[in-house]
Amino acid sequence: MLCFNARKKLYALTEGDLSGSSAEELKVHLDSCAKCAEEYGRIKQVLELASKKEAPKMPPEFWAEFDRDLREKLVREKETPDTFTIRPERTKINLKPVYALAAMAMFLISVSFYLFGGVPTKSRLNAASDERLVNDLLAIEELTEEAMIFDDQDILLDEIFLLEEVNGSNGSA
Amino acid sequence: MIEIAEGLLIDKVKTGDDDAFQQLVSLHREKAFGLCYSIVGNVEDAKDVLQMALVKAYKGMGNFKKNASFYTWLYRILVNTARDFLRKKAREKTEVFEFAADVSLSPEKRIINAELKQLLDQAICTLSENQRISFIMRHVNGMKVNDIAQIIHCRPATVKVHIYRAVKNLKKQLTPYLTATG
Ligand SMILES: [Zn+2]
Numbered sequence: 001m002l003c004f005n006a007r008k009k010l011y012a013l014t015e016g017d018l019s020g021s022s023a024e025e026l027k028v029h030l031d032s033c034a035k036c037a038e039e040y041g042r043i044k045q046v047l048e049l050a051s052k053k054e055a056p057k058m059p060p061e062f063w064a065e066f067d068r069d070l071r072e073k074l075v076r077e078k079e080t081p082d083t084f085t086i087r088p089e090r091t092k093i094n095l096k097p098v099y100a101l102a103a104m105a106m107f108l109i110s111v112s113f114y115l116f117g118g119v120p121t122k123s124r125l126n127a128a129s130d131e132r133l134v135n136d137l138l139a140i141e142e143l144t145e146e147a148m149i150f151d152d153q154d155i156l157l158d159e160i161f162l163l164e165e166v167n168g169s170n171g172s173a
Numbered sequence: 174m175i176e177i178a179e180g181l182l183i184d185k186v187k188t189g190d191d192d193a194f195q196q197l198v199s200l201h202r203e204k205a206f207g208l209c210y211s212i213v214g215n216v217e218d219a220k221d222v223l224q225m226a227l228v229k230a231y232k233g234m235g236n237f238k239k240n241a242s243f244y245t246w247l248y249r250i251l252v253n254t255a256r257d258f259l260r261k262k263a264r265e266k267t268e269v270f271e272f273a274a275d276v277s278l279s280p281e282k283r284i285i286n287a288e289l290k291q292l293l294d295q296a297i298c299t300l301s302e303n304q305r306i307s308f309i310m311r312h313v314n315g316m317k318v319n320d321i322a323q324i325i326h327c328r329p330a331t332v333k334v335h336i337y338r339a340v341k342n343l344k345k346q347l348t349p350y351l352t353a354t355g
Binding site: 011012017039041042043045046047049050051052053054055056058062063066067069070071073074077 | 206211220232289315333337352
């Protein structure tokens with residue numbers, strides 16, 4: 001396994017998201033590659049640190065006041081005419097940076113053709129369901145934003161591989 | 174057992190029983206407060222956001238479908254309220270995160286855990302909204318990817334992409350302070 005391939009699967013390993021053979025292959029690599037093992041250690045450390053983040057435990061007085069305030073707000077709401085209904089927010093696609101998107105899409109398609117001989121991209125473009133298309137658009141849009149934020153050149157290639165991995169056959173090496 | 178009690182309470186709330194609503198709230202408020210705190214970063218704002226969300230939930234209770242999960246429904250309102258709150262604060266250009274105070278620590282090998290936690294908080298603040306919320310829900314609050322997907326209205330694969338990117342960005346920022354062995 002190449003380090004490049006190993007790196008993008010490290011987080012999935014911490015989440016138990018890899019298939020048995022894929023996980024085994026990665027573990028074998030980690031046993032023999034100090035650099036990737038270090039990266040894996042760092043990811044686990046970040047996750048461990050996050051899991052120890054705690055919201056302060058609030059005392060009963062806080063909740064008593066909380067209940068009082070809430071009750072007052074509800075009474076006020078009842079007194080005002082109700083015109084409000086909750087609408088679940090839909091995932092939205094912001095098509096504002098349309099030129100950047102188009103350019104990025106062209107770039108992704110051409111790089112994907114170069115890397116995968118056109119097959120994964122073709123299948124994605126032709127057979128994509130609406131949902132999948134939305135997902136890809138979102139990903140490409142975010143990628144466009146991130147490409148502007150990060151000066152790391154490798155991130156683009158990395159992201160293309162990630163998209164392939166998440167949208168394509170999961171778990172295959 | 175809790176689900177049965179919850180179902181009964183929801184029925185009562187729909188008939189206009191405010192006490193039942195308060196009881197329903199008490200089943201969820203501490204965890205919900207924890208999520209609010211993780212997102213907005215201080216007690217006062219977390220309390221305000223939670224109350225705003227609960228008022229919205231109360232008003233929208235008529236739209237709640239009984240076969241749906243109250244927990245994901247409530248959390249969806251909560252997350253949307255928190256997002257709106259953060260956007261509003263950002264527009265007002267006030268300090269959004271209490272824990273985002275400037276700490277310029279040099280990368281020393283034996284940086285203490287409390288400082289590391291503060292650095293993590295700061296790093297989380299730099300993530301995009303979707304990355305931040307997905308990461309917090311998954312790795313700070315220990316929620317399931319499928320639940321997060323329902324709450325933020327997207328596919329589980331998209332949530333995973335957000336979290337993958339979040340972890341990658343956080344690791345990148347914290348690498349000088351982390352021990353290599355983990
Ligand atoms: Zn390696």
